[in-house]
Amino acid sequence: MHSDIASRPRSSGEVRYDTAAHTAAADDFGHLVHHTPRLVVLPRSADDVAAAIREAGPLGTQVAAQGRRHSVWGRSQVRDGVVIDMSTLAEIRSVEADRVTVDAGATWSDILAATLPAGLTPPVVPEYLELSVGGTLAVGGVGGTTSMFGLVSDTVTELEVVTGRGEALTCSPARNADLFDAVRAGLGQCGVITRATLRCVAAPGEVRRILLSYPTLAAMVRDSRMLAGDDRFDVVKGAILPAAAGGWTFQLDVAKGFSGPAPDDGVLLAGLSDDPALRQPTSMAYLDYLGRLAALEEALRADGRWAFPHPWLTTFVGDSAVESVVSAELYRLDAPADLGRFGQVVLSPIRTQAMTSRLVRLPPEALCHAFNLIRLPGTDDPAASERLVEANRTIYHRVRDAGGTLYPASAALPLSPAEWRDHFGPVSGVLREFKERFDPDTLLTPGYEIFAS
Numbered sequence: 164m165h166s167d168i169a170s171r172p173r174s175s176g177e178v179r180y181d182t183a184a185h186t187a188a189a190d191d192f193g194h195l196v197h198h199t200p201r202l203v204v205l206p207r208s209a210d211d212v213a214a215a216i217r218e219a220g221p222l223g224t225q226v227a228a229q230g231r232r233h234s235v236w237g238r239s240q241v242r243d244g245v246v247i248d249m250s251t252l253a254e255i256r257s258v259e260a261d262r263v264t265v266d267a268g269a270t271w272s273d274i275l276a277a278t279l280p281a282g283l284t285p286p287v288v289p290e291y292l293e294l295s296v297g298g299t300l301a302v303g304g305v306g307g308t309t310s311m312f313g314l315v316s317d318t319v320t321e322l323e324v325v326t327g328r329g330e331a332l333t334c335s336p337a338r339n340a341d342l343f344d345a346v347r348a349g350l351g352q353c354g355v356i357t358r359a360t361l362r363c364v365a366a367p368g369e370v371r372r373i374l375l376s377y378p379t380l381a382a383m384v385r386d387s388r389m390l391a392g393d394d395r396f397d398v399v400k401g402a403i404l405p406a407a408a409g410g411w412t413f414q415l416d417v418a419k420g421f422s423g424p425a426p427d428d429g430v431l432l433a434g435l436s437d438d439p440a441l442r443q444p445t446s447m448a449y450l451d452y453l454g455r456l457a458a459l460e461e462a463l464r465a466d467g468r469w470a471f472p473h474p475w476l477t478t479f480v481g482d483s484a485v486e487s488v489v490s491a492e493l494y495r496l497d498a499p500a501d502l503g504r505f506g507q508v509v510l511s512p513i514r515t516q517a518m519t520s521r522l523v524r525l526p527p528e529a530l531c532h533a534f535n536l537i538r539l540p541g542t543d544d545p546a547a548s549e550r551l552v553e554a555n556r557t558i559y560h561r562v563r564d565a566g567g568t569l570y571p572a573s574a575a576l577p578l579s580p581a582e583w584r585d586h587f588g589p590v591s592g593v594l595r596e597f598k599e600r601f602d603p604d605t606l607l608t609p610g611y612e613i614f615a616s
């Protein structure tokens with residue numbers, strides 16, 4: 164093996180062979196799957212990415228880009244292959260009146276630091292600002308405003324991509340449109356995104372955020388539906404939390420951006436059926452609102468749970484089935500063991516009309532709900548993780564049988580090529596065709612195990 168790629172002098176960025184780099188590249192936020200690469204490349208340019216792929220190709224060595232490794236099931240890892248660590252390709256290239264152009268390893272924090280001083284924001288920003296843009300685009304990217312603007316991948320206007328053939332190409336709806344469709348929410352199967360241009364809109368100065376409490380799932384879902392059907396809030400998120408005394412509490416977390424006088428809560432909350440005595444309204448700077456997960460991250464790091472396994476499950480459930488699916492799963496869940504003290508079930512309404520990325524799979528309804536199990540166990544016991552991963556499979560199958568779909572971004576479960584074909588359904592053939600065109604040697608992103616190598 165050593166007369167191969169690992170031992171050749173290279174000009175394509177810095178190459179790391181050391182244990183620290185390999186150990187880091189064999190881990191992710193899930194801490195459940197570990198594949199050690201042969202080498203880790205730190206590219207300085209798209210040319211370095213292309214050179215790494217071109218060198219790997221003839222040797223049949225597989226390649227995976229790593230953004231910030233927030234995957235949960237080894238999706239950015241590659242056993243005995245080449246990891247391209249995109250964190251060194253993270254420059255903000257330009258901020259213009261209606262767009263921002265960035266290298267794909269940049270994080271959402273990096274982008275906002277460049278756009279907010281110009282009064283601009285991408286229309287959809289994921290909930291956690293330390294994800295890379297490339298990693299987010301590869302899975303689609305759900306943000307609080309997805310009902311209005313679609314996925315992050317629906318807000319991108321142009322991409323620079325290195326395909327599995329090692330070709331660097333620019334793509335957009337007007338240019339290399341198939342490649343544009345293949346890489347947005349394409350799970351890294353057809354290309355490594357090296358640069359992205361995202362649409363921008365005027366950023367609000369502040370956000371009015373209100374937490375609403377409900378006694379039952381039915382009451383929460385009723386208001387979720389109503390709020391998803393009008394535009395009084397920019398963001399409607401739902402959370403089902405383990406109650407201290409056992410059982411569940413149901414919460415909507417709604418937000419409206421503004422600049423100038425704060426919106427009238429009476430108007431915003433008219434007709435809702437939450438418990439008014441438990442309302443928690445606050446106003447905060449827009450960036451503080453977007454960065455609201457930072458406090459949880461700090462608490463979880465301090466508590467050790469950030470480093471424990473995260474067998475999350477992320478799905479979409481159609482509105483017609485939401486109450487039956489979710490109430491049945493809540494009945495089965497053992498909150499302390501299955502979610503952990505800080506864990507939660509996300510249940511957020513999303514209008515599907517603006518979600519147009521071709522490879523994203525959604526229930527065929529105008530309204531669906533992100534139904535996610537955010538499991539934060541207080542243990543790294545492998546048997547406990549194994550049980551939860553197995554539970555994810557069973558739950559996913561029930562969700563699928565009720566017409567729901569997987570959101571592969573944070574889905575900790577193994578899927579066979581046949582199950583992936585089933586997942587992609589009507590676009591399964593489209594993905595296969597894209598793969599044959601853009602990555603014919605099946606080099607890229609083997610961690611999803613969609614195509615046999």
Ligand SMILES: Cc1cc2nc3c(=O)[nH]c(=O)nc-3n(C[C@H](O)[C@H](O)[C@H](O)COP(=O)(O)OP(=O)(O)OC[C@H]3O[C@@H](n4cnc5c(N)ncnc54)[C@H](O)[C@@H]3O)c2cc1C
Pocket residue numbers: 191192227228229230231232233234235238239240249267268288289290291293294295296297298299301302303304305306350351354355356357572573608610
């Ligand atoms: C705390 C937390 C909060 C999250 N919040 C959200 C959220 O609000 N919305 C949401 O949609 N998801 C969310 N996720 C899931 C997250 O979007 C995905 O895990 C995302 O892919 C992670 O980005 P990353 O930069 O860490 O990518 P990685 O985990 O490094 O990579 C993800 C996948 O994309 C591929 N990839 C990485 N970079 C590129 C590239 N440049 N070109 C092509 N393929 C690439 C990788 O090979 C891998 O398959 C969250 C995850 C965590 C842990």
